[in-house]
Amino acid sequence: MGVIRYIFWNTGSNYNALNLNIDKKFAKGYQFQISYTYSKSLDDDSQTIAGDTFANGINSPWWWLPKAFYGPSDFNVTHTLSINALYTIPTPKSWNGAMKEALADWELGGIFTYNSGTPTTVINNGDPLNLGNSGADQFGPVVKLAGCNPVNSNWIGGTAPVYINQSCYTEPSVPTSAVSSLQYPCIPFAGLTNTATTTYCSNLSPFNVGRNQLYGPNFVNMDFSVHKTFPITRISEAFNIQFRAEMFNIFNHSNFVPPQPNSGDGNSGVLNNDGSFASLGNIAELAGQPREIQFALKFQW
Numbered sequence: 001m002g003v004i005r006y007i008f009w010n011t012g013s014n015y016n017a018l019n020l021n022i023d024k025k026f027a028k029g030y031q032f033q034i035s036y037t038y039s040k041s042l043d044d045d046s047q048t049i050a051g052d053t054f055a056n057g058i059n060s061p062w063w064w065l066p067k068a069f070y071g072p073s074d075f076n077v078t079h080t081l082s083i084n085a086l087y088t089i090p091t092p093k094s095w096n097g098a099m100k101e102a103l104a105d106w107e108l109g110g111i112f113t114y115n116s117g118t119p120t121t122v123i124n125n126g127d128p129l130n131l132g133n134s135g136a137d138q139f140g141p142v143v144k145l146a147g148c149n150p151v152n153s154n155w156i157g158g159t160a161p162v163y164i165n166q167s168c169y170t171e172p173s174v175p176t177s178a179v180s181s182l183q184y185p186c187i188p189f190a191g192l193t194n195t196a197t198t199t200y201c202s203n204l205s206p207f208n209v210g211r212n213q214l215y216g217p218n219f220v221n222m223d224f225s226v227h228k229t230f231p232i233t234r235i236s237e238a239f240n241i242q243f244r245a246e247m248f249n250i251f252n253h254s255n256f257v258p259p260q261p262n263s264g265d266g267n268s269g270v271l272n273n274d275g276s277f278a279s280l281g282n283i284a285e286l287a288g289q290p291r292e293i294q295f296a297l298k299f300q301w
Helices: 097-103 175-180
Strands: 013-027 030-043 078-087 107-114 173-175 199-200 219-231 240-248 269-271 292-300
Touching: 097 269, 173 175
Parallel strands: none
Antiparallel strands: 013 030, 030 078, 078 107, 107 219, 173 199, 219 240, 240 292
16 A cells, blocks of 8 residues: 655744844944844744754644644744954054064954754654654654743753753643543553543643744854955055965854754654653754864965
């Protein structure tokens, strides 16, 4: 028996943003620009037909219940700040000759970038609802406990930093007193014990599956450059050599991707199919490169 693929045009989205910009044109030896964006993008599915456009996304939402997946877009970044500047080091009037040629008119440049974290979805990494969605990544919804901080405050450090506080999540449940009123039998989780007041059912789902409700670490980066142009008038009035030294991520600051569902590293699947803890929730990937330094000579004529 073959599998029939389809395209279902049933998604919706909205985007709102505030953009601020300060621009100082080059004068008196310096210039700078400050740009800030506060934005919010919401939808019920950010993926394309490829299914894994964003590694932090869920590529198999339930097409019959899109409202359950309505939340921040996979690409939503709430705060974005960028500052760039260029400064020409002043030249003392007493400099002349070789000293002036070598030390005058050096320019310093920098770009500072700050982004708030990208979202991710905490899931059960199995198929507790038994949907059997073959050909796509299966997952199960989980419930975030009210008043619990989902991010471990001490996640920084260690070889495998655990970012997600697993104790803040549990499986869907109903009051034990209401189990008999369900229109279908409750299928228990093999690895989860019911209590006198709470019964966990693997064939239950919250109306809101908590898509992209957890945000990853902030992104911070600083690039720096030094350059100077040496005119070579002996060759021609227009001939010069420009020296450049560029340092990307000069402070070698580590930026991280949040634990991702099954399209990515699979580390946001903090619960197993039977309801037990999966001992995951750790950060495994860098968002950006370590420090990189490059030198260049540019000939202009």
